[in-house]
Amino acid sequence: MIRTFPYLFFLFCISCTPATKTKSLHQPAFEIQGHRGCRGLMPENTIPAMLKAIDLGVTTLEMDVVVSKDHKVVVSHDVYFNGMITTAPNGKFLTNEEAGKHQLYSMPYDSIKKYDVGLKLHPFFPRQEKMRVTKPLLQDLLMATEAYALNQRKNIRYNIEIKSDPVNDGKKHPPIDKFVDLVMSNINSKGLKSRTTIQSFDMRALKEMHKSYPRISTALLIEDFDHRSFREQMNKLDFKPSIYSPHFSLVNADLVEQCHKQNMKIIPWTVNALEEIRRLKTLGVDGIISDYPDLFLQL
Numbered sequence: 001m002i003r004t005f006p007y008l009f010f011l012f013c014i015s016c017t018p019a020t021k022t023k024s025l026h027q028p029a030f031e032i033q034g035h036r037g038c039r040g041l042m043p044e045n046t047i048p049a050m051l052k053a054i055d056l057g058v059t060t061l062e063m064d065v066v067v068s069k070d071h072k073v074v075v076s077h078d079v080y081f082n083g084m085i086t087t088a089p090n091g092k093f094l095t096n097e098e099a100g101k102h103q104l105y106s107m108p109y110d111s112i113k114k115y116d117v118g119l120k121l122h123p124f125f126p127r128q129e130k131m132r133v134t135k136p137l138l139q140d141l142l143m144a145t146e147a148y149a150l151n152q153r154k155n156i157r158y159n160i161e162i163k164s165d166p167v168n169d170g171k172k173h174p175p176i177d178k179f180v181d182l183v184m185s186n187i188n189s190k191g192l193k194s195r196t197t198i199q200s201f202d203m204r205a206l207k208e209m210h211k212s213y214p215r216i217s218t219a220l221l222i223e224d225f226d227h228r229s230f231r232e233q234m235n236k237l238d239f240k241p242s243i244y245s246p247h248f249s250l251v252n253a254d255l256v257e258q259c260h261k262q263n264m265k266i267i268p269w270t271v272n273a274l275e276e277i278r279r280l281k282t283l284g285v286d287g288i289i290s291d292y293p294d295l296f297l298q299l
Contacts, residue, residue, distance in 0.1 A: 031287025032296050033159055034058040035270050036077060040125050040291035043085065043118035045075045046133045047144045054149055056293045060157040060197075061145060065138055065183060067173050070108045073138040073186050079104055079163060079172040084123060087116040105172045109137065125291070138186045146190065158196045159219065159289075160187075162205040180208045184216070199245060203237050210239050219243035219267065224250060230258050243267050245289070248276060256284050274298055 037049025038056065050061050064077040080103050083096035094102070094115075104112055118133035136144075142158070149156045162183060164173050173179055180198075187196050198209050199219035206218050220237060224247035234240070244259045248268040259266040265286035271277050272291050277299070280288055290296070 027157070028059040028287075030281075031060050031157070031265075031267055032058045032293055033060040033062045033267065033287055033289040034293045035062050035289045035291045037061060037063065038291065038293050039128070040272065041127055041294065042129055043122075043131065043133050045077055045135065046118060047136050047141050048118075048131060048133055050141060050145045051148050053293055054145065054152065054154060054156060057296065058156070058293045060159050060287070062159040062161070062289055063141070064161045064163050066104050066163050067179060067182060068104055068109045068112055069106055071174065071178075071182060072109045073182050074104060074109060074112060074135050075138055075141050076104060076135050077163065079168065081115055082117075085117045085120050087119045089114040093120050103172055104135075105174075138183070139189065142186065142190045142192065146192075156195070158187075158192060160196060160198055161221070162198060162200045162202065164200065164202045164205050166202070166204065176202070176204045176208050177212070180205060180212060184209075184213055187216075197243060199243070206237065206241060207239070210241075217242040219245045221269070222246035222250065226250075230255060234262070240264060243286075245269060248280060248288075251280060251283060251285065253283055260284070 034053030036044035037046065038053045039049065042049035042052045045063050053061055063075050065073050066076045066079050068074050081094060081099040083094050083099035086094040086099050088094050113134045115134065116132055117135055118131045121130065122128050145156065160183065162179060164176055164179055169175055183198070187193055193216055197217040197219050199221050200206055201221045201223065206220060209216060209218055218241040220233065220241045222233065222245065240262060241264065243265045245267050248271045251268050256266055267287035267289060268280060268285060269289040270291055271280060271288050274295050277288055277295060
């Protein structure tokens, strides 16, 4: 079924809501994080995906951000238009070759928003609902989710991944200090610093965040092919993040114990099988990131 999600109503609501101070909120005992909103059910990293995740009871909305040519923060996993999910303004699906040439850092947001990322059937997520939807600005997504959560009397957290890589500096994203400042400008303008974690595979982003914004929660992402020891990773980072976030296949009882001894939470990604969620909860992880937050309703 193809439909256009009516989230503009929530943008209107929040613009009419009197500004209030953001209170420091206790983090939930166990974090249920919707990966890219709820990628298994809705188009990834879109406002409808985030609102659906809130409906499903997530405590935390996980998302990725990149930067446009006009230095606006865009919610997107890829620094280019992904051929698996993109429809061009002319209504034709982009091939992988065409999509890869559409680098978001070389496009102003007015151009980016003309491309659809919800109509093309995702080959890996057949349950994903199809709809007309575009890559949102981070500021617009935060406005919509805050209004929606307020309407439901829910407090939600945000886990925002900075998509950066040293080889892409100045080519596919701005220098890392500028990238960090742009993201934090969006977060601070909405008063959400106390409810936000900044995560990244790029240790430079976390180090810059720790240096310039030491009070914000940070999470170190670890790939499944990273065979460095836990101690080697921590030494490389050179400060203790709030959260250690490895690929779920790396998690065992010893790793959970090491994190907790360091007074760090451990929140693995991306867990899409109910039996694996149960295994990890038994091990004592502090949260789980999943494309299918509806799985937690079965626990």
